Structures are given as structure tokens and as C-alpha cells.
Amino acid sequence: MADPLILSRRRLITGSAALAAATALPMPAWAGGGDSSTGAAKGFGTLEGEDIRLTVARSHFAAGGRAGHAITINGTIPGPLLRLREGRTTRLSVTNTLDEDTSIHWHGLLVPFQFDGVPGVSFPGIRPGETFTYEIPVRQAGTYWWHSHSGLQEQIGHYGPLIIDPAEPGQSRHDREIVLLLSEFSALHPHEIMRKLKVSEGYFNYNKQTATSGDMPLAERIRWGGMRMNPRDISDVTGATYAFLVNGHAPADDLELLFRPGERVRLRVINGSAMTFFNLRIPGVPLTVIQADGQDVRDVTVDELQIGVAETYDLIVTPGAGAHTIVAEAIDRSGMGVATLTSTPGLRAPVPPLREPVTLTMADMGMGAMDHDAHGSGGDAGGMDHSMRDMSRLPPTASGVGVDMVAPMPVDRTDFPGLGLDKVSHRVLRYTDLVAIRPNPVRPPERHLEIHLTGNMERFMWSFDGRKFSAVTDDPIRFGYDERVRVTLVNDTMMAHPIHLHGHFFELVNGADEAHQPLKHTLIVQPGSKATFDLTANEPGDWAFHCHLLYHMHAGMMQVVTVRPFPAGHA
Secondary structure, three states: OOOOOOOOHHHHHHHHHHHHOHHHOOOOHHHOOOOOOOEOEEOOOEEEOOEEEEEEEEEEEEEOOEEEEEEEEOOEEOOOEEEEEOOOEEEEEEEEOOOOOEOOEEEOOOOOHHHOOOEOOOEOOEOOOOEEEEEEEOOOOEEEEEEOOOOOHHHHOOEEEEEEEOOOOOOOOOOEEEEEEEEEEEOOOHHHHHHHHHHOOOOOOOOOOOOOOOOOOHHHHHHHHHHOOOOOOOOOOOOOOEEEEEOOEOHHHOOEEEOOOOOOEEEEEEEOOOOOOEEEEOOOOOEEEEEEOOEEEEEEEEOEEEEOOOOEEEEEEOOOOOEEEEEEEEOOOOOEEEEEEEOOOOOOOOOOOOOOOOOOOHHHHOOHHHHHHHOOOOOOHHHHHHHHOOHHHOOOOOOOOOOOOOOOOOEEOOOOOOOOOOOOOOOEOOHHHOOEOOOOOOOOOOEEEEEEEEEEOOOOEEEEOOEOHHHOOOOOEEEEOOEEEEEEEEEOOOOOEEEEEOOOOEEEOOOOOHHHOOEEOEEEEOOOEEEEEEEEEOOOEEEEEEEOOHHHHHOOOEEEEEEEOOOOOOO
């Protein structure tokens, strides 16, 4: 008998085509005129228990001098903190009061695939006026989050934090817990942002070099010009339109987070933004990383870390008495989110200025050993440009449509701390610092798979292996149930991509011994580089696999992973 959970390909294609067409849809009527809805409250309350009700509604939001249309869950941005407990089953009933479909994806949670929340892949979505109930047996603990997977709703407020307490609490390492959810908000409707990116991918980039900029040798500048690439193309959407938020608050809101002197404070840091990598630091306060993506890792103490879109890190800090500024600086240094950790209400610490804009190098173009030639030898820029467009380096199955460059010499950059952080004098977290505490089963891969991250930056087209999501809806990435696969991601673009696999944790191949490779659900693949993970495909069903930069996903950098067959007795 056919498994009732297996999606018909017709439904998958229909949903996929709708997703692919999302950026071409006209803006809803409500986006063009006045807003009669109530304003969203900043920050979030907490909901817990085994029966939680959420309401999705239209609203208005203002932060950082920017005001516009928004979507709230239970009236706030971010939506409520959901507090669950490992070992229990939770029912989450979501009512849609919008005039369009919606959904919620439980980011990082191990769930039955029909409750993963991706329209067109795992369920049909939640239609206007309907209520859908997710029934989730909670199988893990840690710091996670949730967000819409419909249209571009995530950009305008449809997201929130999710914390799962362990079934058997151990000895606590902290005296106080604070959730920091980093995000951004724009007065521009997300469809308008997408339209501007399609017209000019550098529309929001105000950090471009001028003719007199002195931080790059002339030979290298000529080489960049020959490749028609911009070495300041770090972020597609920037502080030119974004207000950067901490728990829904812009810097001018003066968000205050209290502690008592001597307390050990656990910071649960979530990057719930649509497009922004953040560099997080608290000047003068060391950060001890204890979890990555909700999974325990051996303690590593740093002064700063880069957190990619959709990643989470748990930190222990012991701030001295007084005030300390929490700085979440956008990777391109076009703005920052700010909050104050203080033991004295009203007391503030200085807010550091934005650092100098980041400039890419030839290494970020995947040119490896050729980098020295770019720094003054005056090599043939035309020849280099040709090598960047050699489509023969793509897999034989890739069409190369919409691809404007292929990294000629991509190397593993797992030890790279992140764009802009490789030359700072203080300690910065690297993926190679992450070591799992609990050992993973050691099992050699049965198969190796290479996937290229591809794009055409001038046309703002993004894809896997040169093929947009809309072109591969009937050709998923296939894994056998319980198959062990080593997957290498090759980033042929000059931008960092946070790649997320739904429904699974994978083991990052980062130099740790095989039993202690850290578990992650989201992986930053640096520009012009490779990154590798080991996956045991033990969660049957159909799962989304995509870049978590929202506009990259909607422009085509998404695929479906299918794990079959269903094991005996699987419900």
C-alpha cells in the first residue's frame, strides 16, 4: 500500500512553482496604501506547556526611524518565546488571519516531516482563516527558533525564539538566562526589496570603493574591474534600508538587560535575520561558547564571533559590575544592533563606532595560490576573468544557466573566522574550535556527494549546481534511509552562504576526531571555498535544503532532499 505521507509530485511541483514565482507576484493591496491595523509591540513574552496557540496577523511596526507593514504572532515582533521540554509532545495550533497563506518552520527541530512547515514540500500551508495544528514529539534540548516559510513574511516580523529544556536538568552553569534574537527591519516591503535587487544587485551597497580609495593595490583593482566584480559586495541588503534589531529593539530604543554583579549569565544568541550576518562582541567581556545550533560543544572562550543567518550560539559570560554594550555589528559594517547588559538600571557603556568596511580579496574569489599574483605582478586580468567563467568546472549534470563565475581553486576555509574578522587582534571563534561533547557513532561514508553553490550576481540569480529550484522540483537530492554520505559544498560565488538542511543534524568535518565532529543544522560556506559535512540520513521524508539568505532562497538557491524508504512502523 502506498505510504499516505509521500507527497505527490504534482503537489510538490505546484507548491514549488508558487514559491519560485513569489518574487514575481504583485505586492498585495494592503502594501500600497494606509495601514488600519494596530502597531506591533517590541519584544516577546513566553508561552510554554503542551498546548500552545499562535495567531498570525497583519500589523504595523516602527524601529530605528523606519516604519512599515509587518506581520506579528500574538501581537509582537519577534513573536513569543516558545518554551518546550524534551520528552513531551507539544501541540502548536496556528491560526492565520492574513489574506494570504502562511506557515511556521521549526528551525533545527527534529520533527515528523509533515510538521516541518514548508509549503509545497512537507505540507500545503495554512490558508487564510484556517488553523493548523503541529503535533511535535520533542526529542532534543537547546536553543532554536521558528519562522515563516511562506513568501517573504520572515522579513517583516514572522519569526521568534524557541528554547527546549532538557528532560532531566543537570547542574546549572548559569545564574541568569537572557535570549538575544538578532534581526532587522525595513520600511520597504520585501517584494520591493526583491525587485530592486533584480534591477541592480548592488542597489543597497553604499560601501563601494571610490577611484581614490587607497586600501587596494592598483593591479588588484584592475583585476577586479576586469572581472566586473565589486570587492565591497559583502551584503545584498544593508543598513541603507535596514534597522538592525536586538529582541525587536533598534539601538535608539536603549534596550536594557539587567544582571547582578558576580552572576554567570547564559546568553542564548539567535540570528533570526533575513539577510544579515552579525559579528557579536561585548567589549571587555570574554564569551565562552558552550553550544552551537543547540548542541553542546566543549568550552571555547573568545572575544568575538560571527553568527550566520539562522545559526544559534549559547554563551556564558561573567560581566563585572556596571554596564557593558552588546554589539551585533552587520558583517558589511553598515550598521549594528545594540543592547546594554547592566547591573545598575540606567547605567550605560560607550557604544563603539562602526569599523572600516570589509574588502574582499582574491582568496575570497577562490583563487587560492593565485592571490600573490593579484597583489602587484600585473598578471593577465583577462585570463583570470576567463578562468572565473569556465563552466566546465561545474558537475556534468549542471546546466550552468544563470552562472557568471566558478571559483577556479576553492579550498577548505573552515578555519576562517569570517569576513572582516581575520585581521583583528583579539580572539575570534572559528568552526575548527567546535568539538562535540557527546561522541557521535563512528561510521565511514558510503558515498560522496559534491554540490556547487552558484549564482549570477549581476542578475541576482542563485542556485545549486547552476539549476534554480523551479527547474528541479521533480529531481530531488536522494538519500537512502540511514545512508551515510559525505557532502562537500563548493561555493563558486564571492558571497558567504549559510546553508540549512531541514530535519537533520549533520557532522561538520572540521578537523575534530570523527567521534567529536560538531553537530550543526546550518553551515556558513565562505566565499570561494569548500566545506564538508557527514550526514546520516535517518529522518525519512521530504526536506528543504537551501541558502538561508531569504532573497537567495527565493531567487532559486533551494532544493528538496528526499530520504526513502520509510522504515517499518514509521508513522
